Amino acid sequence: MEKIKMTTPLVEMDGDEMTRILWQMIKDELILPFVDLKTEYYDLGLPNRDRTNDQVTVDSARAACKYGVAVKCATITPNAQRMDEYHLHHMWKSPNGTIRSIMDGTVFRAPITIPSIRPVVRNWEKPITIARHAYGDVYKSVELKVDEPGTARLVFEGRSGRRQEVEIHEFEGSGVLQGMHNTDKSIRSFAHSCFKFAVDTRQDLWFATKDTISKTYDARFREIFEEVYEQDYKEQFARLGIEYFYTLIDDAVARVVRSKGGFIWACKNYDGDVMSDMLSTAFGSLAMMTSVLVSPDGNYEFEAAHGTVTRHYYRYLKGEETSTNPMATIFAWSGALRKRGELDGLPALVHFADRLEAACLDTLNAGIATKDLVGLMEGVEPRAVNSAGFIAAIRERIVL
Numbered sequence: 001m002e003k004i005k006m007t008t009p010l011v012e013m014d015g016d017e018m019t020r021i022l023w024q025m026i027k028d029e030l031i032l033p034f035v036d037l038k039t040e041y042y043d044l045g046l047p048n049r050d051r052t053n054d055q056v057t058v059d060s061a062r063a064a065c066k067y068g069v070a071v072k073c074a075t076i077t078p079n080a081q082r083m084d085e086y087h088l089h090h091m092w093k094s095p096n097g098t099i100r101s102i103m104d105g106t107v108f109r110a111p112i113t114i115p116s117i118r119p120v121v122r123n124w125e126k127p128i129t130i131a132r133h134a135y136g137d138v139y140k141s142v143e144l145k146v147d148e149p150g151t152a153r154l155v156f157e158g159r160s161g162r163r164q165e166v167e168i169h170e171f172e173g174s175g176v177l178q179g180m181h182n183t184d185k186s187i188r189s190f191a192h193s194c195f196k197f198a199v200d201t202r203q204d205l206w207f208a209t210k211d212t213i214s215k216t217y218d219a220r221f222r223e224i225f226e227e228v229y230e231q232d233y234k235e236q237f238a239r240l241g242i243e244y245f246y247t248l249i250d251d252a253v254a255r256v257v258r259s260k261g262g263f264i265w266a267c268k269n270y271d272g273d274v275m276s277d278m279l280s281t282a283f284g285s286l287a288m289m290t291s292v293l294v295s296p297d298g299n300y301e302f303e304a305a306h307g308t309v310t311r312h313y314y315r316y317l318k319g320e321e322t323s324t325n326p327m328a329t330i331f332a333w334s335g336a337l338r339k340r341g342e343l344d345g346l347p348a349l350v351h352f353a354d355r356l357e358a359a360c361l362d363t364l365n366a367g368i369a370t371k372d373l374v375g376l377m378e379g380v381e382p383r384a385v386n387s388a389g390f391i392a393a394i395r396e397r398i399v400l
């Protein structure tokens with residue numbers, strides 16, 4: 001069989017622990033036999049990040065901006081314990097944070113759904129994709145605790161010398177205060193990423209804030225989304241028959257629960273933090289959650305939403321078999337290959353990505369699953385296999 005040819009390289013970001021092991025297995029068993037794989041390889045494993053003073057992370061993100069499509073393995077975000085374990089020179093920042101700030105992107109998370117794993121919310125028939133604005137608000141706020149009567153004010157001093165001031169509260173006793181911000185630039189980038197991804201995946205886009213209460217701050221989010229939509233996406237949306245829908249956050253939550261799914265839900269930073277955990281739990285398993293970072297100018301980085309599965313890795317190091325679920329990591333590869341194929345006009349590569357995903361779903365629908373899924377499956381007689389067995393079963397089912 002002749003292997004499928006690629007033209008532009010995929011940016012490959014390798015990672016750590018159990019997912020690094022799965023990464024190699026996925027490439028060897030599910031990709032290299034079928035695709036004449038062209039990648040620009042960056043080793044984001046913690047030892048190499050330490051060796052390169054984290055330059056490799058920066059370089060990989062720049063490459064993602066240059067080529068437009070990257071696929072990333074889960075990576076360790078160092079903490080005190082990892083400093084000792086890996087004898088690090090420095091507590092390097094989260095690679096995902098570094099990549100996100102260089103690509104200026106928004107993260108979209110979507111569950112892989114199968115008939116035998118029913119979501120907790122019974123009327124959800126299709127996945128719900130959540131997009132979280134990853135800048136500002138309470139995550140970049142300053143706070144004060146006061147313990148006497150006094151006046152709190154919000155002051156802005158413009159470089160022009162112009163001054164704006166409002167009273168926040170006249171305290172009669174002790175209390176707390178918080179100052180937070182966002183920027184038009186960041187909100188606009190977020191909006192572009194969301195509209196782009198909606199066009200890309202042909203799904204409706206929902207957005208919600210609390211602009212009835214926050215008449216300036218949240219209203220600014222609504223205004224910018226509206227502006228970006230009217231200027232750049234309205235016609236494309238109409239052509240594709242998809243909708244942009246704005247409502248209040250509490251109304252959105254109620255509608256999401258009553259919906260059939262199948263749309264993108266754009267959330268402000270805090271709402272996204274809370275709601276993405278709610279959605280991923282309700283859909284079943286973190287191991288089945290995919291994640292893609294989309295930049296406002298249309299660059300993509302695909303990955304699994306879960307981490308490096310450390311507990312399984314320590315068992316693997318002791319020579320024990322593990323049943324770690326590779327689904328989200330395989331879908332990161334298929335997502336990246338499909339996007340590369342679309343951008344480069346390579347239908348065979350797009351077709352391969354479709355067939356690979358279909359083989360994964362066929363395997364699960366036949367009841368062959370990793371241990372994490374066995375307890376969640378209904379209506380099939382599940383058979384638990386280890387990671388290698390699962391990947392082998394997928395390979396048998398790839399029909400080109």
Ligand code: NAP
Pocket residue numbers: 073074075076077078096286287303304305306307308309310311312323324325326372
């Ligand atoms: P984790 O790696 O997501 O794993 C947490 C637990 O979830 C696992 O112990 C396992 O439960 C289950 N799980 C997650 N993915 C699974 C899979 N594919 N198959 C089967 N079970 C799975 O989170 P963590 O243990 O909190 O973090 C480990 C490391 O990952 C940390 O160093 C963290 O910094 C990093 N991390 C990286 C990313 C990223 O690169 N995007 C994201 C999150 C965390 P059982 O042990 O009960 O089987």
Ligand code: MG
Pocket residue numbers: 273274277
């Ligand atoms: Mg959270």
